[in-house]
Amino acid sequence: MKSGFVMDAYYKEIIRILDDIHNNEKERILEVAYVIAEHIKKDRLVYIWGPGGHSNLAAMEIFFRAGGLMHINAILNTETMLSEGALKSMYVERMPGYGKVVINDYGIGEGDLIIVVNAYGINSATIDAALEAKSRGAIVIGISSHEHANNTPKDHVARHPSKFNLHEIVDYTVDCKVKVGDAVIKLPDFQQKIGALSTFANAYVLNCIVIEAINMMVKDGIKPPVWMSGNAQGGDEWNNQFIDRFKNKIRVL
Secondary structure (H helix, E strand, C coil), rough: CCCHHHHHHHHHHHHHHHHHHHHHHHHHHHHHHHHHHHHCCCCCCCCECCCCCCCCHHHHHCCCCCCEECCCCEEHHHCCEEEEEEEEHHHCCCCHHHHHHHHHHCCCCCCCEEEEECCCCHHHHHHHHHHHHHHHHECCCCCCCCHHHHHCCCCCCEEEECCCHHHHHHCEEEEEECCCCCEECCCCCCCCCCCHHHHHHHHHHHHHHHHHHHHHHHHCCCCCCCCCCCCCHHHHHHCCCCHHHHHCCCCCC
């Protein structure tokens, strides 16, 4: 059976959300890119954590990535990863205090910079991570859906006890524009929507931030170390120039 209706509808939704981000979040993306560029000029690492199952993909998206900054230090916390148990991951991301533990474990503090990515922007690990990093003197950038957070009831079980939304408490925010519930396609005579968009949205936002930050530094006469694919000719030789510089600084390198 050949039917492109659902695939076509999903494609249009992907383009819609990317256009929304491109047209309405450009200034915020450029602002965040500038902050990151200035931070890397000081040879400082940029931490990133996506507290929660699929939010972890955001941290992995720009870490150890061809064409990406070597200064990215991903927090790949196994307790919130689906590979360690999906239901466990959801339980941990809702656990008050856990985000604080992770921030303290990485020693994030005065003068550091962390990107906290969670499309929903409401769970306890997300809010605690942002609050703890700020209290310790770090700059906090939040990437989340303002619409999703603003339209989630204050008494929802997934919420942090404070009822805060991520975009309300960070130093800088970019709206990833994800709709409530993430999935966007409604089939006739089928109750649940299908086709989630948050991974596309977060990946686009993060890669835009990274490439704009690199462009800003290059325009200022600075050539930041950028990963080359190890599967490309000369990739290993290029990357090996910089490995010793980062090997003992980035935990999961």
